[in-house]
Each structure stands twice: as C-alpha cells, then as structure tokens.
Amino acid sequence: MGLTNQSTGVGVLGGGLRIERTTPDDRIIALTGNPNVGKSTVFNSLTGLNQHTGNWPGKTVTNAQGKYRYKGRNFILVDIPGTYSLMANSVEEEVARDFICFGKPDAAVVVTDATCLERNLNLVLQTLEITDKVVVCVNLVDEAKRKKINIDCKELSKRLGVPVIPTSARSGEGLKELMDAVYEVSIRNHITDPIHITYDAPIEEAVQALETRIWELIDGRINNRWVALKLLEGDAVLLDSLGRYLKFNLLEDKDLCFLVERAKRQLAEKGVNTDELRDRMVSRIIDTAENICSRAVTFENKQYNSTDRKIDNILTSRAFGIPIMLGLLAGIFWLTIAGANIPSEMIASFLFGLEEKLTDFFLRAGAPGWVHGALVLGMYRTLAWVISVMLPPMAIFFPLFTLLEDLGYLPRVAFNLDNLFKKACAHGKQALTMCMGFGCNAAGVTGCRIIDSPRERLIAILTNVFVPCNGRFPTLIAISSIFIGGTVGGAFHSLASTLALTGLILFGIMMTLLVSSILSRTILKGLPSSFILELPSYRKPQVGRIIIRSILDRTLFVLGRAAAIAAPAGLVLWIMANIRVGDLSLLTHAAGFLDPFAKLLGMDGYILMAFILGLPANEIVVPIIIMSYMASNSILELEKMEDLRQLLVSHGWTWLTGVCVMLFSLMHFPCGTTLWTIRKETQSVKWTFVSFVLPTAAGILVCFIAANAARLLGLA
Numbered sequence: 001m002g003l004t005n006q007s008t009g010v011g012v013l014g015g016g017l018r019i020e021r022t023t024p025d026d027r028i029i030a031l032t033g034n035p036n037v038g039k040s041t042v043f044n045s046l047t048g049l050n051q052h053t054g055n056w057p058g059k060t061v062t063n064a065q066g067k068y069r070y071k072g073r074n075f076i077l078v079d080i081p082g083t084y085s086l087m088a089n090s091v092e093e094e095v096a097r098d099f100i101c102f103g104k105p106d107a108a109v110v111v112t113d114a115t116c117l118e119r120n121l122n123l124v125l126q127t128l129e130i131t132d133k134v135v136v137c138v139n140l141v142d143e144a145k146r147k148k149i150n151i152d153c154k155e156l157s158k159r160l161g162v163p164v165i166p167t168s169a170r171s172g173e174g175l176k177e178l179m180d181a182v183y184e185v186s187i188r189n190h191i192t193d194p195i196h197i198t199y200d201a202p203i204e205e206a207v208q209a210l211e212t213r214i215w216e217l218i219d220g221r222i223n224n225r226w227v228a229l230k231l232l233e234g235d236a237v238l239l240d241s242l243g244r245y246l247k248f249n250l251l252e253d254k255d256l257c258f259l260v261e262r263a264k265r266q267l268a269e270k271g272v273n274t275d276e277l278r279d280r281m282v283s284r285i286i287d288t289a290e291n292i293c294s295r296a297v298t299f300e301n302k303q304y305n306s307t308d309r310k311i312d313n314i315l316t317s318r319a320f321g322i323p324i325m326l327g328l329l330a331g332i333f334w335l336t337i338a339g340a341n342i343p344s345e346m347i348a349s350f351l352f353g354l355e356e357k358l359t360d361f362f363l364r365a366g367a368p369g370w371v372h373g374a375l376v377l378g379m380y381r382t383l384a385w386v387i388s389v390m391l392p393p394m395a396i397f398f399p400l401f402t403l404l405e406d407l408g409y410l411p412r413v414a415f416n417l418d419n420l421f422k423k424a425c426a427h428g429k430q431a432l433t434m435c436m437g438f439g440c441n442a443a444g445v446t447g448c449r450i451i452d453s454p455r456e457r458l459i460a461i462l463t464n465v466f467v468p469c470n471g472r473f474p475t476l477i478a479i480s481s482i483f484i485g486g487t488v489g490g491a492f493h494s495l496a497s498t499l500a501l502t503g504l505i506l507f508g509i510m511m512t513l514l515v516s517s518i519l520s521r522t523i524l525k526g527l528p529s530s531f532i533l534e535l536p537s538y539r540k541p542q543v544g545r546i547i548i549r550s551i552l553d554r555t556l557f558v559l560g561r562a563a564a565i566a567a568p569a570g571l572v573l574w575i576m577a578n579i580r581v582g583d584l585s586l587l588t589h590a591a592g593f594l595d596p597f598a599k600l601l602g603m604d605g606y607i608l609m610a611f612i613l614g615l616p617a618n619e620i621v622v623p624i625i626i627m628s629y630m631a632s633n634s635i636l637e638l639e640k641m642e643d644l645r646q647l648l649v650s651h652g653w654t655w656l657t658g659v660c661v662m663l664f665s666l667m668h669f670p671c672g673t674t675l676w677t678i679r680k681e682t683q684s685v686k687w688t689f690v691s692f693v694l695p696t697a698a699g700i701l702v703c704f705i706a707a708n709a710a711r712l713l714g715l716a
Contacts, residue, residue, distance in 0.1 A: 026074045027186045030103065032096055032127065033111030034120050035082035036408075038139040041169040042111055043079045046179070070179045073187060078105065086126040087235075087278070094237060100130055101222060102245040106186035107133045109178070114144035114151055114166070115537055117297055121289035124160065128194040129226045134162045135181045142168040143537060148300035156296040161193040170542060195292075199284050202270045203277065206232055206263035213256045218246060229281065231260050232267070234274055308537055312412070321416040328409075329435070330502065332400045339396050348388035355380060374574055382570025383563055386617045394440060394470060398550035401436065406541035410435070424513045425520030427456035434460075434512060437467040441670055442677040444469075449681075455524050458687065459516050461678055465670045465695045466512040468505065471618035475665050476501055478622060482645045483658025500662075508666050511698065569616030569672070576613070577627065587613075587628060601700060602660030602707030604652065611664065616672040621665070656710050660703045667699030 021028070033039040047066025064079040078099065086097040100108055110127050112120035117138065124136055138151060157164035163181040167174030184190035198204065210228040218227070222242075230238050231250070243249045251257050267277065314320050355376060362372040404410055410432055418428030429451045437444030444464040451457040468476060477497070485497030576586040584592075587609065595605030606628040614621035626644070629651050648657075669692045670678065679688045 021076070022074060026076055027106040027182075028076045028078060028103070029182055029186065030100055030105035030108040031077055031079045031111065032100065032108060032123070033082060033137075034084050034113065034123060036411075037082075037111050037113040037120065038169050039079065039082060039111040042109075042137060042139060042167070042175070042178075043077060045169050045172060045175055047077055068179075071183055073183070075179075075182065075186075078103070083123070085123065086130070087282075094241075097130075097238070098241050100127060102241065105131075105133070107135060107182055109135045109137055109182060111137045111139050114138050114141045115147055115149060117151065118289050118293040121292060122285055125195070125197060125285050125288055128160070128162065129197065129229075130223055132162070132192045132194045133185055134192065134194065135178065135185055136160060136162060136164040137174075137178055138164060138166045139169055141166045142171065142173070143539070150298045150300065152296045152298075156292065159195065159292045159296065161195050163190070163192075195288070197284060197288055200272075200280055202267055202272055203229075203232075203280065206267055209263050210256070210259050213253075213259055214250070217250060217253060217256065221246070231256075232263060232274075233278055233281075311538065315409070315412050316415050321412070325413055325416055328404070329438070332397065332438075335396060335400060339392070343392040343395075344388050347391060348384070351384035351388055352381075355384065370578075373578060374571055378574025379567045379570040382573060382617075382620060383567045385623060386563065386619050395551065397438070397470060398443075399547050402546045402550040403541050403543075406539065406546055408538045420513060421516070424517040426459050426513075426516040427451045427453060430456070430460040430463075430512075430516070433464060434467055434509070437464045437469060440471075441465050441467075441469045441674040445674060445677045445681055455520075458682065459519050459524055461681060462519065462687070462691050462694055463512045463515050465674065465691070466508045466515065466667060466698075468508060468666055469618065469671075469674075471671060472665050474619065475622050476504065476662055478644065479658045479662050479665075480504075482648065483653070483655045504662055504666055511667065515694065515698065569613070569620075573613050573620075573624065591628065600707065601664065601703040602656050602710075603664065603703070604657075606651075607657075607661060611668055614671075615669065618665075618671050656707060656715070660707055663706060664699045664703050667695050667702060669693075669696045 031039060031043055043064065043066060046068045048068070066077045066079070068075050068077065080096045080099050083096045086100070099105070108127055108131060110124050112124065124134070128134055136156070138153060138156070141151065144151060151166065153164045153166050163185065165174055165178045165181050167178055169175065181190075185192065199207075207225060207228045210231060211224045214224045214227050214231075218224070222245075227242070227250075230242075239249075239251070251260070264274075267273070272280065315324055358376050358380060359372065362376065404413075413435060414428045414431045417431035421428050421430050430448075432450065433444050433447040435444075436447040441464050444467070445461050448457050448460045448464070451460055480497045480500040484500040485495075576590070579586050581589060591605035591609045593605070594608045598605050598608040601608070607625060610621045610624035610628065613624050622644075626647065629647055669675075675688055675692060678691050679685065682688065
C-alpha cells in the first residue's frame, strides 16, 4: 500500500509500515504493552476476525492490524510488539518506539498488568514522554481482585494525567469504557495533561539548552524535550530513524551540534557521562512509577503471589525443573500419539472411501487409465495420506501446547533451558520454538519470530528440524516398535520402544545444541544476547479460545501448506512409478543408482529414494518404501504391523537398518512445507538452501559413523 494523503506514511525501519485509511476520518490506534499482559486478548476482543498479520518492513517481527467500528467511526488498531522499554535494546523495542514516534498514531493504548502495575508503569511513563495522546488500559483486574490487589484508577489517572481504564479483556469487562476513552482522545481531542518527569538538575539544564533550537528545526513535529534527551544519550539507531522521518540529519545543523557537544561536556564535568545519563533517567522513571503506585495501589495480602512462587520453586528448580518438563512433554507426546490413532483411521477410511467413488466416476466417464492414475492414485491418494496422518496429531498437539502457553508454563521451559542454549551461544527462547517443532517444524520456524536477535533467530530456524515433527513420528514409532521393541519382545516390548523413541528425541535435542554452538562460532559467529524473561502469573486457561486459536491459526494453516505441496508431489511419485525405461520403472532405476551410497549409510537405495520423494511430506516415506518393495504402481500401506515387519525383513532389514532409518528420519532435509516457511521467514534463498543442506549433512555423517562402527565391531 503506497503513501497517499489518506494514509499514514511512516518511515519506519527504512521502507516504513503503511497503514491505509479507508476514509480520511479513520483513526489509527497503537496498542502497546509489556509481554504477557493480555495485549493480544484486548486486540482480538476488539477486532474479532477483522484483522491480518505480517512482518514489519526489513524485520522478522510480527505486526497485526485490525479494524473495529465504534460510534459510527472506523478505528484501525495496530498491535505493535510487546516490549518492556522504549530505549531500543532489541528489535521489538526499536519497532515499538519507532511506530509511536514516527507512525503518527491518533492515540496510543498502553496495556498494563494489574497484578504488577508498578513495573508496567515504566513503559507508560516512557510513552508519555513521546506523546500525550495516551490511554492506559489496566488489564487483568479480575486476577488482581483475586490476589486482593486494589487499584484506584481515578487516582492513577489523576497522577498520570491521562485516562486510565480498568479491564478484564478475557470476559470483555471494561472494553466499552476503553473504547469510549480512545474515542475521546483520538476524535474529540480530549485534552490530557501527562505527568512531567523531572530529572536531576544537570540533565534538566542540558535539555533546556537544546529545546529552543530543536523547536526551530522540527517545528513541533515530535516532542522536543524527548528529542533533546535522545541527542544527549547519543542513541545512534534512534537518530537514524529520526533522520529518515525528518528527511534530514539533525546533527548536520552546526548550531545544534555545537549545543549538543557543549551540553555533553558540561554533563561530563558534573560526573554525568553517556552511560550515567541513561542510568539516571531510568532510575528516575522507576522512582516515579513507585511513587505513583504507592498512592494508587494497595495490597490486602502482602504475599499475594506466594502460591505462584511456591510452584515455581518446584517447576524451575535445578533438581525437578527439567525432569518435570520432560515428563510433561512425554505426556503430550503420548496423548498425541495414542489419541491420534482412532481419528486418523476414521479420516483415512472416509477419504479412501471417497477414492472408490472417484474411481467409479472416472470409469463411468470413460477416462483414460493414465488420467485416473495420475489424478486419483497419484495426487488424491497422496493428499489423503498426508491429511489422515497430519490432521489428528496436530489437532491434539497444538491445543495441548497452547494450553501450556495459556497457563503460563512456557516461560518456565525457556528458563529451565536458557543456560544450555546460552552455553551454545544461542537464545533461551529457542527452547520454545524447539518445542513447537515437535508439533510441526513449519510452525516452529514461524515461532522463531519471538527471538529478538536476527542472528539467534536464524540459528533457531536452521536447527528447528532436529526435533521430529508429527509427520516423522509415525515412521519413528513403527520402526522402533519393529526393530527395537521387537528384539526384546514380551512385556517389555512397549517399554523398549518408548525408551528408544525418547532416547532419539533427546539425541535430537543434543544435536540442536551442538549445531547451534557450531553455527554461532562459525558462519553465524556472535555472543548470546541478554533478554528479560518474565515469569507471568499462572492463569486459568480459556479452553474454548485455545481450541479455536490452535485449530485456526496453527493446525489448518500448516495443513493447508502441506496439502498444497503434497498433491503435486503425488503426481511426481506416480509418474516415477509408472514410466518405465526397459523393464524397470524410473523409481527402480533411481533406487539402483543410489544403492551403493545408501549401503554406506546402513540403508538401501529404495529407502533413500523414499526420503527424497518424501520431501513434500514426511508422512509418505514409509508408504513409498512399501510401494517400492511390492513393485506397486501407486502408494499403499499394509494393514498390520506384522505384515510390515515381514516385508522389511524379507528385503534385508536388520536392527541396524532400523536404527539408521530412524537416525536419518530424525536428521535430514526439512519437508517442503517447512522449506517454504523458511523461505518466507528469512526472505533468503541462500539460508533456505543452508537449512536443506545442514541437517542432511549431519544425518549422512551420523548414519555413516553408526553403520560402519557396528560393522567393524561385528554387531551387524
């Protein structure tokens, strides 16, 4: 969308985010706040389905825009990234600050958490230094009431000088009043009188020395006092954004440059250097927030969060934190795997029943056999397998994962694993994206947006494939049951299979850490960035919202991408199985060519060819192997596990073959859906190619070592 006289042209982050107004009377509202304060709930409750998401230009940071109509006027709500500060220590802070400063929103709504209001007021006060068009939303008042925290919003409004509205966005309480306040500030130009933060005398003198000249240069286009403070700080990133917004560099003005240098010298003479200046400013903001809350917030129970802390003493302890985390993860896996079997069979039965009707239709229509084979046995059958295998596990895993997220447990996972990822020079939040990869690697890649540092975000994207997604779990479960559990037999069959699968997952996590460490010390060299990890209060999850959000935003989104890739892949597979050169199909020729190399990896050519043809969707790897061994012309699957075992053993499979197949299934190129997602997220063909080569090279190396070590030791 281009810049017009009816749009907000904001030079944010180079290209700028263009917020298009449908009419000149539309109002643009910035929605900001700390992470975990319910900002997204406020946004979703106000905008409903009238929203869309994207990335900020030049940044892999999500923005969401939504519309709502109130009192006959259109409001465009922009959900900017959650941030603790506007002092730009991260990409999110930079985006949030630049939109508030240069996006020219008609009002800014700052969402705060009623249970920890004092800490949240830091962002409120920083926002008030930039603009007076502010409405403070004190959210989660129901939780504050439960914890016996009383907030006098009238007193808070009086002290802040702007409207303060208590809300409980989950139940919709207070949202009408919030919209009333936004309407008054943005349309009726309700006069606000924001609090004026007074800094130490030397800082105030330096600011006053600059304000007059700044006013002459920018004519009030942005808060002069705030610009003066940033010039004294020497914030290079902010000054660069300010220059793009103003279309000139302030410090190119000789008079202003002279005044800034003189003010900095005078501050230094009084013991206030650049670092000390920022520290004093932050301290003053914190003191102001504390003073405001001392008058407006009272606690009936001084130990209001003691229950949460007692739970955290267990869930984040060194002794129990990681074991409990692994136990919960194993429980989710078990529920996903066990619960998906029946619905998967039902969906497969329905879809393949529909296939019979399609076949009858083609026969009655007198269609050529190759048309029926390509469209039905190729494209439709492959698509049916992908849907029947992917949909049930995702429909179970994603709601369970979202449930942990809604409860407030996922930040505890990042806390437990932060030290391990820090030692690997990666980001602690990578633990969360890794967990998402267990459901779907494409979703895990998308989840990497939560990581601030572009370098660390890229490491997380490149290594996400080292944890098995639900598309690879059927293969891993079947092979571990046949060649690991099957060698034990008896009562310990299931236990051996479970331990083998758990061990493989732990190996995948170890590979994630190892490869992350190697990348961070070579092509993506750098130190891990620090980040504030807040442990939010535990909350009662909203089951209905969880199901809707996880199904619509994650399950159907990922399944749609998978289906778009699987259907044409089925056509390619059918062509290779049915076009013959001499007496052999193209599939057999290709497998024969790959066989010598595959033997070095403990597999055979048909297995390796199945992985290659399974690029669009990991779910079809085993059916391709079965089809190849049975010389069938279309994809199929055996009904019983024993039938599969006999087929594999008759074609030379041993326990070593099973182990190597499991290892290569764990570590090989991402599926087509994930590669597509990586291309979208990185906007780079180069890094998409690296994401293909890196795990494949790791898988080849590990399988080569495992296969030949077993042979040298006489174990195979």
